[in-house]
Amino acid sequence: MAQRKERIDRGIKVRSDDVFALTSWREMAYLAFPRVVPVVLLFLLGAVASIYWERVLVTTCMFALLAISWDILASAGMVSLGQALFFGVGAYIAGTLNHYFGISPWLTIPIATLGGGVVCTLVLLPVLRLRGIYFAMVTMILPLMIERVIEATKIFGGTEGISGLNTLGNVHTEFLVAAVMVWVVLFSFRRMMSTDYGLLLKGINDNDRAVMSAGMNIYYYKAQALFLSSAVGAFAGAFMTHAYQFVGMPVFALDYSIIPIASVAVGGAGTLAGPMLGSFILVPLSELLRGLGGLRVVIYAVILVVCTVGLPEGIFHYLSRKYNQFERWVKVER
Amino acid sequence: MSEKTILQAQDLSKNFGGVKAVDGVSFSLRRNEVLGVIGPNGSGKTTLANLITGFVKPSRGKVIFDGKNITGMAPYKVADLGIARSFQMVKPFYQLPAFKNLNVALLSPRLRRLSGGRFGDRDAMAKDLLEEVGFERDSWVITHQAASLPHGYLKRLELAKCMALQPEIIVLDELFSGLSLAEVASMVPVIEKLVAQGKTLVMIEHRLKELFRIADRVIVLNFGQKIAEGVPAEVMEDPQVRGAYLGSEAEE
Numbered sequence: 001m002a003q004r005k006e007r008i009d010r011g012i013k014v015r016s017d018d019v020f021a022l023t024s025w026r027e028m029a030y031l032a033f034p035r036v037v038p039v040v041l042l043f044l045l046g047a048v049a050s051i052y053w054e055r056v057l058v059t060t061c062m063f064a065l066l067a068i069s070w071d072i073l074a075s076a077g078m079v080s081l082g083q084a085l086f087f088g089v090g091a092y093i094a095g096t097l098n099h100y101f102g103i104s105p106w107l108t109i110p111i112a113t114l115g116g117g118v119v120c121t122l123v124l125l126p127v128l129r130l131r132g133i134y135f136a137m138v139t140m141i142l143p144l145m146i147e148r149v150i151e152a153t154k155i156f157g158g159t160e161g162i163s164g165l166n167t168l169g170n171v172h173t174e175f176l177v178a179a180v181m182v183w184v185v186l187f188s189f190r191r192m193m194s195t196d197y198g199l200l201l202k203g204i205n206d207n208d209r210a211v212m213s214a215g216m217n218i219y220y221y222k223a224q225a226l227f228l229s230s231a232v233g234a235f236a237g238a239f240m241t242h243a244y245q246f247v248g249m250p251v252f253a254l255d256y257s258i259i260p261i262a263s264v265a266v267g268g269a270g271t272l273a274g275p276m277l278g279s280f281i282l283v284p285l286s287e288l289l290r291g292l293g294g295l296r297v298v299i300y301a302v303i304l305v306v307c308t309v310g311l312p313e314g315i316f317h318y319l320s321r322k323y324n325q326f327e328r329w330v331k332v333e334r
Numbered sequence: 335m336s337e338k339t340i341l342q343a344q345d346l347s348k349n350f351g352g353v354k355a356v357d358g359v360s361f362s363l364r365r366n367e368v369l370g371v372i373g374p375n376g377s378g379k380t381t382l383a384n385l386i387t388g389f390v391k392p393s394r395g396k397v398i399f400d401g402k403n404i405t406g407m408a409p410y411k412v413a414d415l416g417i418a419r420s421f422q423m424v425k426p427f428y429q430l431p432a433f434k435n436l437n438v439a440l441l442s443p444r445l446r447r448l449s450g451g452r453f454g455d456r457d458a459m460a461k462d463l464l465e466e467v468g469f470e471r472d473s474w475v476i477t478h479q480a481a482s483l484p485h486g487y488l489k490r491l492e493l494a495k496c497m498a499l500q501p502e503i504i505v506l507d508e509l510f511s512g513l514s515l516a517e518v519a520s521m522v523p524v525i526e527k528l529v530a531q532g533k534t535l536v537m538i539e540h541r542l543k544e545l546f547r548i549a550d551r552v553i554v555l556n557f558g559q560k561i562a563e564g565v566p567a568e569v570m571e572d573p574q575v576r577g578a579y580l581g582s583e584a585e586e
């Protein structure tokens with residue numbers, strides 16, 4: 001008796017139909033499992049980690065937010081090479097509010113989140129019409145320019161930066177806030193992308209001319225996506241400012257633009273969860289490799305290349321495909 | 335402008351660098367009329383569509399829609415006023431299922447206005463529209479990602495996207511190109527139904543035989559200029575048109 005391998009998609013009907021899913025415990029578990037397990041896992045990790053690794057987890061969460069913020073923007077057809085702009089603007093708003101006005105971090109962070117969103121959106125509004133690489137170039141240059149401006153004008157502490165800022169409390173508090181924020185952002189934006197609003201953003205990404213010819217002002221929607229994305233990035237910057245108790249020119253460094261993009265490449269674009277997963281691989285990895293000195297960057301780069309070449313669709317797409325499909329052998333009568 | 339005129343182009347011109355893509359074209363479109371636009375490749379047909387729908391700003395001339403000057407207006411505003419268009423290069427929203435492609439137009443401010451502030455069941459409306467242009471209602475095709483649709487369906491989807499906007503005028507840029515005879519034959523009744531519903535159509539076409547059956551009037555472009563205008567049969571008798579299409583021996 002010969003055998004043939006078949007690939008079957010699990011419960012497409014179920015997943016496309018929320019109400020139907022509620023009729024079966026098995027299906028509910030099937031839907032809940034990939035959401036609940038990572039959430040629980042992250043909080044468990046935070047609970048058992050040493051202080052050092054808890055700090056690493058906090059940083060990882062912030063890079064995850066930057067990567068998600070990149071993906072939000074990309075979903076609406078804007079490719080950015082400058083998440084550092086969002087990060088840096090948020091960082092400086094929080095830092096200066098805390099230093100010059102003595103405002104508590106619990107207030108500076110929300111203010112910097114909204115304020116950073118508004119500032120970055122206004123700054124990029126004039127170039128919203130640029131497409132592809134032209135938009136990307138502007139976003140890359142802006143943070144580097146601001147860095148030079150701070151250096152030249154010596155504002156906000158100039159090259160020294162501002163130190164001695166307040167913290168949110170101990171590292172456990174920071175971890176809790178960071179982890180909760182990451183999940184809230186991830187799940188709410190994933191939800192958003194599945195609504196008609198998300199559909200519109202995807203439409204702009206696919207074919208902006210067709211969206212315009214449907215009578216939609218695409219610049220209005222692109223500006224909104226830009227605000228959402230930059231607010232998330234600004235939150236990360238503001239948060240890290242208080243975690244480091246310092247804000248200075250390095251917040252506009254290329255790291256904050258490049259690592260999110262690498263995370264997206266590893267994790268898989270367009271899912272928001274992929275970029276987050278990518279960050280949770282790359283950032284701790286870079287910590288693990290710290291002992292290796294000069295070779296660190298080389299090994300890091302090799303891993304990055306292997307990941308992106310081996311799984312060009314991204315790890316998240318791969319995992320979710322495997323989860324939603326199964327293969328089985330069936331007997332074939334000859 | 336007479337009562338029945340819905341769209342008027344006056345001396346429309348567009349230069350791309352040195353190329354006069356459209357050169358001093360004037361015409362007027364009556365309400366509920368089907369106007370054919372024909373001409374050889376590169377004669378400026380697509381550019382003319384872009385000029386009317388705001389995707390290209392004219393170097394000279396005016397576009398007047400319903401008594402309102404819409405020259406140089408942003409494309410989304412033109413669409414909002416009620417001029418829909420299809421694109422010669424079909425490019426669906428690849429990531430979305432076929433029927434969700436229509437939801438973008440169904441979400442537009444124009445649709446909200448027309449439906450009195452309520453959107454209604456967009457998915458059902460989208461599926462109805464797809465059925466109208468010839469998708470089989472309960473087949474997998476309408477829920478499948480648009481990226482994987484065959485060309486014939488993509489063309490139908492283009493038409494459905496235009497219809498979703500409930501426009502006054504539909505500008506169709508080579509809707510029939512790349513379709514089989516049978517596919518064209520099945521789409522002609524859809525177009526005829528639109529006309530019966532009172533829509534005004536501008537059809538840019540290379541498939542003259544099918545076009546001439548639908549069009550009330552035809553204008554012919556050559557090197558950006560309008561060289562003839564009239565009912566289909568007359569136009570093809572015009573020596574200049576025959577020259578442009580068939581080549582002439584006299585012109586050395």
Ligand SMILES: Nc1ncnc2c1ncn2[C@@H]1O[C@H](COP(=O)(O)OP(=O)(O)O)[C@@H](O)[C@H]1O
Pocket residue numbers: 350353354355373374375376377378379380381382
């Ligand atoms: N965006 C553009 N930039 C430069 N030249 C263009 C552009 N669009 C069209 N053209 C030129 O204008 C002329 C008319 O093109 P088009 O309107 O596409 O003709 P048709 O649709 O009749 O084939 C061609 O010579 C083409 O190369």
Ligand SMILES: [Mg+2]
Pocket residue numbers: 379380381422
């Ligand atoms: Mg053309």
